[in-house]
Ligand SMILES: Nc1nc2c(ncn2[C@@H]2O[C@H](COP(=O)(O)OP(=O)(O)OP(=O)(O)O)[C@@H](O)[C@H]2O)c(=O)[nH]1
């Protein structure tokens with residue numbers, strides 16, 4: 220005989236027997252509640268003064284019998300039953316409430332939404348132990364905004380016979396939705412989450428950027444959740460109510476991944492993954508993933524892989540359960556054949572190898588740069604926040620076709636072009652990888668090499684997307700990164716781009732605050748003042764440098 224779960228301590232032998240005998244019951248197929256079972260549950264419940272539940276399969280078999288306390292039931296692990304996207308669980312949950320007036324509770328609704336029972340029923344008892352009412356609720360298709368829907372309570376003599384039809388319809392709609400989603404070309408379907416103590420406006424701006432990052436990763440965004448907390452709590456990043464809500468939304472929307480705007484510690488990743496049962500990553504992992512997709516050159520690929528492994532290494536210790544969900548797909552993409560299920564030792568070995576390879580590539584590049592410098596061609600480097608229009612500017616200035624796209628991190632590997640000015644001055648103009656707020660430390664170190672190019676720049680063009688509402692913050696981030704890279708000694712021209720998408724007032728405000736030039740990188744005609752400025756700067760530079768620093772007769 221199968222065991223009765225839950226709170227069975229203190230029950231008499233015949234009471235236990237009676238509970239056990241529930242396993243022998245057969246119910247009609249489908250989802251309905253049957254009157255005989257309701258009466259029997261009520262009678263047992265009345266006898267033992269505890270709630271009782273049975274979980275019945277679609278074939279009508281009683282799979283689990285659970286005894287509770289007078290006011291609640293702990294649902295055990297339901298072996299063999301896992302909620303799948305587009306499906307209900309395949310079990311109806313029928314239980315008793317001892318109090319006559321007590322219909323379905325909030326907890327009942329949460330359990331229903333989280334576990335996705337086919338149907339949730341509560342049988343309430345009259346004081347003498349017979350059935351008073353049967354309350355039922357089912358999962359919805361999500362269109363109403365509510366995850367569950369409660370039906371009017373039924374008297375025991377009038378149990379409705381259309382429950383099968385209602386629930387079947389819901390499940391058909393759920394699976395239809397799932398098929399539509401699965402047929403889409405997005406790689407993942409995400410719920411974006413931000414838990415922060417920052418002011419709402421700032422948090423929203425940051426979430427918008429996270430959305431852009433996700434879009435760059437070919438991720439569909441199903442929902443965005445923002446929780447502003449007064450105090451941060453590293454142990455419970457999110458309250459359990461909020462996490463339940465997210466878990467329910469994830470199932471309802473068929474989300475395959477949760478992406479946090481905040482960096483998650485290994486322990487946080489694990490505890491959240493354990494509850495939501497889908498992949499959990501943070502902003503840093505997503506940025507690393509984008510870099511992994513975009514890297515073109517050998518050095519770029521080596522750098523990204525190194526950064527990913529360094530980020531993953533401390534997370535490998537605790538990732539036993541979460542690990543299987545973290546491999547593959549977004550956040551688990553190695554640019555090479557390396558998969559992240561590598562064990563720690565192999566990860567360390569790989570880190571050493573990569574570092575060596577990068578060292579040797581770097582040496583080669585250093586030699587190239589030295590050669591170029593000797594020729595004394597001035598270098599102008601375009602820097603700026605990602606998506607500001609750096610590559611577009613390079614293209615328009617030099618009539619070339621570097622990839623420019625409305626995506627974050629369209630450019631990963633620097634490219635250089637020659638640009639000749641009327642006064643017979645020639646410069647090398649380089650495009651660089653975009654900057655971003657809180658650039659992952661691992662990437663910062665790795666990309667310092669790529670950005671080393673910048674050290675030999677004679678002039679930096681700091682391109683700013685004037686149309687972005689966050690542009691002040693972006694300017695600040697870029698300036699911080701330049702300072703971190705010790706590049707803040709190189710002369711910088713601030714250039715406000717996308718002027719076509721700003722109004723007069725905004726331009727005046729920005730120009731009062733920062734000075735700088737306004738351009739539209741898409742429109743060559745707007746670049747003339749900029750070209751003059753570059754030319755002037757370079758000219759001063761050459762004349763300044765000529766007598767003392769560069770007496771080379773070749774020049
Ligand atoms: N409206 C408008 N859009 C622009 C302008 N300049 C660039 N864009 C658009 O902005 C988007 C980003 O341009 P990119 O040149 O790829 O930007 P980037 O700074 O190189 O970006 P990353 O390489 O991703 O860091 C593209 O869709 C461009 O077409 C402009 O002056 N006006």
Ligand SMILES: [Mg+2]
Nearest residue numbers: 609610629630
């Ligand atoms: Mg670019």
